[in-house]
Amino acid sequence: MLYSSVPAHEKRAAFRARLASGELIRMPGAFNPLSARLIERKGFEGVYISGAVLSADLGLPDIGLTTQTEVAARSAQITRMTDLPALVDADTGFGEPMNVARTVQALEDAGVAGLHIEDQVNPKRCGHLDGKQVVDEDTALKRIRAAVDARRDGNLLIMARTDIRAVEGLAAAIDRAKALVDAGADALFPEAMADLSEFEAIRAAVDVPVLANMTEFGKSDLFTVDQLRDVGVNIVIWPVSLLRLAMGAAERGLDQLVDSGTLKPMLDDMQHRADLYDLIDYEGYNAFDTSVYNFDVRK
Ligand SMILES: C[C@](O)(C(=O)O)[C@H](CC(=O)O)C(=O)O
Numbered sequence: 001m002l003y004s005s006v007p008a009h010e011k012r013a014a015f016r017a018r019l020a021s022g023e024l025i026r027m028p029g030a031f032n033p034l035s036a037r038l039i040e041r042k043g044f045e046g047v048y049i050s051g052a053v054l055s056a057d058l059g060l061p062d063i064g065l066t067t068q069t070e071v072a073a074r075s076a077q078i079t080r081m082t083d084l085p086a087l088v089d090a091d092t093g094f095g096e097p098m099n100v101a102r103t104v105q106a107l108e109d110a111g112v113a114g115l116h117i118e119d120q121v122n123p124k125r126c127g128h129l130d131g132k133q134v135v136d137e138d139t140a141l142k143r144i145r146a147a148v149d150a151r152r153d154g155n156l157l158i159m160a161r162t163d164i165r166a167v168e169g170l171a172a173a174i175d176r177a178k179a180l181v182d183a184g185a186d187a188l189f190p191e192a193m194a195d196l197s198e199f200e201a202i203r204a205a206v207d208v209p210v211l212a213n214m215t216e217f218g219k220s221d222l223f224t225v226d227q228l229r230d231v232g233v234n235i236v237i238w239p240v241s242l243l244r245l246a247m248g249a250a251e252r253g254l255d256q257l258v259d260s261g262t263l264k265p266m267l268d269d270m271q272h273r274a275d276l277y278d279l280i281d282y283e284g285y286n287a288f289d290t291s292v293y294n295f296d297v298r299k
């Protein structure tokens with residue numbers, strides 16, 4: 001009820017321990033706070049909080065228009081709903097290194113277990129689109145150093161994302177990855193890898209956990225969890241997938257409504273009211289006040 005009772009520092013410690021055990025951590029993107037709870041119910045090891053989803057949700061392109069305050073507020077709403085560790089997309093850190101430091105503390109206060117900061121030039125764009133630009137190495141490393149120095153909980157995972165692969169190639173990505181790890185990054189997010197061998201090459205170059213981004217309609221093929229585990233990937237995200245599924249279903253539902261004037265044929269595609277209430281834990285609230293849940297929803 002009112003959800004997660006696990007303190008953020010415990011989620012972070014559990015996340016670190018799981019990573020250290022070598023287990024692959026699967027993190028679907030929670031497209032809203034409630035979906036984080038569904039992700040937990042289905043047995044995943046973590047939830048991802050995507051910048052692309054947050055901006056799309058607000059009807060904005062993913063070009064750095066969302067603010068640090070909006071990302072922190074959304075993170076707090078999502079971490080509240082789950083006992084799982086959450087990894088949040090902090091884009092470029094929202095400014096200069098001092099802004100990065102403030103971002104890290106705001107996200108730490110929001111209860112996340114980890115965050116990633118990328119080396120794109122601001123205004124940034126989706127890492128799977130053409131025409132990206134990256135900052136020079138010195139600027140990229142300053143962002144990571146500022147992030148590492150700013151955290152108060154040593155278990156907050158600072159992940160460095162590099163977008164350099166699509167701009168300067170794999171060799172540059174390997175060099176940048178090593179430099180980011182030397183600067184203190186706890187984990188690495190090599191963006192827009194072309195194939196499995198590229199993940200393998202990054203894996204061999206650094207000794208920190210490596211993330212694979214299985215976003216659809218992008219530059220990477222959609223590998224399976226087993227394929228990614230086999231090349232040594234440690235964390236997999238499907239950042240926008242639940243939003244894409246939900247919006248696809250919403251579109252089909254609206255078409256049906258336009259065509260036939262009723263949604264009755266689609267009831268089986270919907271989450272039942274009873275399942276929704278179960279996920280929200282109406283019953284738990286009822287333990288507080290027995291007048292909350294004194295009706296039947298399975299009629
Ligand atoms: C991971 C990502 O940064 C995100 O915001 O979720 C995006 C995902 C996407 O736009 O498909 C990305 O830049 O890859």
Ligand SMILES: [Mg+2]
Pocket residue numbers: 050051052062089091
């Ligand atoms: Mg993003």
